Amino acid sequence: MKRIAIGIGIILIVMSILLIALNFVGFLDSNIYSIYSDDDTYLDGSIKTIEKDFEPRSDLIKLKIEDSIGKIDIEGYNGDVVKIRAEKHVSFGSPDEIKVNMEYEGDTILISTKTPRHLIYPAKAKVYYNIKIPNDLVIEIDTESDVCSIDISNLNARNIDLEMDVGAIAIYDINASEIIAETDVGSINVHLKKCCDMDLKTDTGSITVKIPKDSDVKIDAESDVGSIYCDLPLGRETRGIVEHRIVGVIGSGRYRIDLKTDAGSIKIKGI
Template sequence: MWEILHRVKRTFERSLPVTGHVRLEVRTESGDVAVREGADGVVRVRGRIWVSGPRDEVREVLEEIERHPPVEQTGSTVRIGDLPSQLERDNCSVAAYYWIEAPVDTEVRVEVDSGDVKIVGLRGPVVLRLTSGDVEVARIEGDLEVQVDSGDVEGTQLRGRAWFDVDSGDLDLCDIRGPVRAVVDSGDVALADLGPELELSVDSGDVSLASAVPDGARWRIETDSGDVAVCLPRGSRCVMEAEASSGDIDCDLPLEVETDDEGASARGTLGEGATARIEISTDSGDIALGWRDR
């Protein structure tokens, strides 16, 4: 006989007074997490928890959540999402969604097995670990570390050091001022308006870059399999080297292009007094170098 499954929602809100350096830790197996800047001296949490399963088990899980809500505070450390082990049921599933406001200087660490994460307007540092889900980060003043097994990552207005490790998914970065280190196993990368330092390694995927080149910049792009397209504004000053081991180079910049049995290369200096350097290499893929009209 088939048993009817039930899906029930519970919501809660908490306002936690904090002082000094605030540390926020969020953990959820299934569900989304959003953190943004809020007022000083308080961490505000809104939670929505869905429980699905047979009626009796759903009731037991909800009663346990009400007895032990997933919010814990020790001094200025706030932990959210550690659901008690008593909730484990063979026929019952729990999904938790959290919306959090924290002081701008809060240190944040988020771990999600399945769900999306959005972080906006914090100084950090910020550390994100996702097994499956998308990431959106914006207006982060401090250091940022993102590791995603499967999912897309979007970052805008990043001012500190940023490190990205993406196994499968696209990476889209815009308006970056700090140094960037990124490793992408499988996915496309789009870069715009970069800062002075870039180290990018892509196993399989295309790369597009459109940005002014800051004085003294050091940008290095390496791909095993994928095309690379770079567009620079006219008047850029930099030393550029591009090598395609198995592919062509389409170059509209005033560089020296050579092609032989070992591949193609483009080298030269743009502008006078160049202190920036751009290096591009592809094992299998084409390279396009050109001017950005706007």
Template sequence: MNKIGRKTLGLLFLLVGGIFLVQQWSSIGFSDMFGYIWPILFVAIIIEVFYHYRLKEPEEPLRFDKGAIVVLVLALLISGGVQNTQSSGFGTFQGSSIFNWWDEGISVSYEESIDINQHVSEIHFDIPNAKLRIVGTDEDQLVINGTVRANENNESNVMKVFEKARITESKGDSFLYHVERPKSSWFSFNDHLHVDFVVSIPRDRMVDVDVTNGSVDIVNIDENIIIKTTNGRVSADEISGDALVSNTNGTISLRNISGEVEAVTTNGRVSVNNIYSNATIKTTNGTIDLESIEVNGNWDVATTNGNVTLRIPQDSDVSVEGKTTNGSVSGDLDWIREKDTNFFGKSNEGSAIHNQGTYQISTKGTNGSISVSLLE
């Protein structure tokens, strides 16, 4: 007798294969699509149970394929976790999540103002479960406006929990704003404390942000920025210094970065507009889209599963190297090919020198295409 779970497992393999194929010919990342398969699998396994129930003999028990069920449960959890990141505003798409069917806790409005001494040159944020928008200003103050949410029964207790977890410290030339992670119940799917803050800081200070399970938006900073997130979206705009961004599950969006750029994420798309120095941009599961009105540095761009799209000015002085395993290398440049076309009639490698070839652009991929076009 055919055991329950095998047909749905076959459907899972078809879906994953279909996602890989779609990814080859579109700009949608693998993780963006994979986050939407859990409802399909959930419905499919229910249908399969009813189907076997109707076909079996009255005294015959239902039989499950244990291996298939284990794989399906893991796929459901991973897909739901990916979409939980996306539906929280961290990913590319919005939607409902398998882990986000309810929202517990009480939210309380919160305001705070802290004077930042002139000798402080670095501001550090270490906040779990946070949605932060950081804005640089000309004032020597750190000003917070937003909300605090906790799984408490009244607003007073919410504030007690937050004040107990909140730590501010000035040490040497650094200022630290830290929120400790309170212990939460084993039976709760939600973490105990969440913050949603708009933070104004002096624009002429270096900023270091470490957020777990949350998003970070930062604008109008004259110094270097360092941003690290685990499950969340990162965006930065109008940064005069260097930008070092590290992410695990989430997208990265950078605009108008004057200094050097290093943007690395594991599962997520990377979008970059207008950079003016050296850049290293890498992702494992996601597309990379880079457009700049100037090229004034060397670029190292790489992804494992996803397409790479570069758009550069006509007057760029660049030397471009492009190589991918499963995909094509194409665009407006005069490509030099060392190999013939692949099985699909496309070339998966190429090099080109445009104008003087001053700056080096290296683009690499595994499952995806590479395109380099010239802006009008």
């Protein structure tokens, strides 16, 4: 009886830790959303917009974004040039203190942001980037950002490599060879009409992947604290009381999908 009581006690403690962790993830997701909400009204603030066009130097556009704080939207459009629009927002002070640089560095379009610390908090300084890529071009994307969300949609891409400290990542309706996305705190959502290699990782946050049901994939999904849901016909393996893992192959297993979160749920859905 004593052993049974100890066992029940351990299970209750583990379940309590799990509930606390999942509630924490939900709190972070909701706060990340509020940080990057488009509804940013500054009563006494200032907004300054910078726009720049880049003539493509080849059929492959290389884009590198560094040190952004705010939001990045990258999308395809029917046009001939790469269009970049940057909106600098501050609640007080001057938006001119935020330094935005957009230029060609070799064959790469480099976008960098320098924001003084006193404008990050409590001034809530942000830069919203909208980047439009011609539909008939292929893009490589490389980002390293501190506190930023990123949305990528309707593109032809070769490699996408996203690395963020805090921020949500959303990728929709693109053609790509490989997607690598990593954030310390934030959710990752990838919805594809055609599958590709993926390596998605978040320390604290949820991961959702939607791919065609008939994709040839090899999936390895793991969550230390959180549930895993998969409606694809995969072989399953669950290890430990808290840690969960799903592994499996569909078809030839041509594409590799690795998903990992330390605290958060994982959903894999067929479309």
